[in-house]
Amino acid sequence: MPTDIEEFERALTDCVTIAGQAMPDCAMLSIALCGEDDIHTAACSHARAELLDGLQQATGQGPMLDALDTGKSLTVLDLPSDSRWPRFTAGAPELRVVHCEPLEFEGTLLGMLTVYSCDAEGLPDDAWVALRITAAHVPVLFRTALGAARMREVAAQLKEALTTRAIIDQALGIVMAQRRCTAREAFDILRQVSQDRNVKVHQLAASIVEKVSGQPPQRPRFEEPPQRISSRRT
Incomplete structure (x- = not known):
């Protein structure tokens, strides 16, 4: 049986897939979640996006890490000319545009939505709209997963x-x-x-x-109520 976090991350993958459809071919999306001691990529539209998340952690620098530190969105429109992250830039020479959008829930930073693009012209307007919608939807997914976990705990x-x-x-x-x-x-x-x-x-x-x-007490069994299946006659 999948855990609540597995269901949450599966929903994130669906979210990234839908948002990726509004992106140009050269754009890649990732959603990284904050753990107790690190951050891990929970969903991505391309394997390369996950590698770029990992590259920032390996080099200890990058726009995603800076956005996590400040809790504010960060946009880089010309990465090769930006001198703030030389080790990250050297490891990703094809990148041109990076945008990091914090994902928050009730004042707590859940993680980061990051889009990487190799197109020097940046992202079209509909791509930015898709990013904002996705960033707003992730806390809703988290609230649903949290509510399910709490209900199971109470049960x-x-x-x-x-x-x-x-x-x-x-x-x-x-x-x-x-x-x-x-x-x-x-x-x-x-x-x-x-x-x-x-x-x-x-x-x-x-x-x-x-x-x-002469034997341990029998623990009563509490079965889940069966799901009611309704059939309609045609």
């Missing part, structure tokens, strides 16, 4: 809570039968013993069930 916590509750209920039934007491009194007994032994209530409950039944 996992809920399932664990229900499982824990089910095991405690099994132990309560045992204590009620042994002590001939109410459910509330049985729970007070479990809570007091858990405090005395410094163990969690659900762990104590599991040990009680295992001691009486």
Whole structure:
């Protein structure tokens, strides 16, 4: 099953592919995401774009790295005549135009959208429009992926809570039968013993069930609801 980040990066690839259709043949796009200690290319329209991202990291200089440092967009219209990144420029003599657009989400820098072009005439107007639309769409994709991850985390916590509750209920039934007491009194007994032994209530409950039944308590299965398939008669 793909992870949320894999689904996010797959969506980024689709995004770059669509934006690349508005670019001239000599233009290449990449989306690089910030990690804890580095930045990695998550999607690109050409393999060369990923190599150019890597070249900047290898040389320690380049417009993408400067844009990441400042958090502001950066446009280079004549790279060979620009003296700011000599090592990067020497490794990419064919490049003429580089534009870096920061990708932000709620004030946090996610990464960088970069377009590389070998055409000295730069990019046409529709290419710039495609870049702006793509840069605005990436945070939307991230918000969707983040929301899905949070929902899955909440669902996992809920399932664990229900499982824990089910095991405690099994132990309560045992204590009620042994002590001939109410459910509330049985729970007070479990809570007091858990405090005395410094163990969690659900762990104590599991040990009680295992001691009486001779096997670990059965964890209930919580299945995902089946997807409803609707059919239409023609």
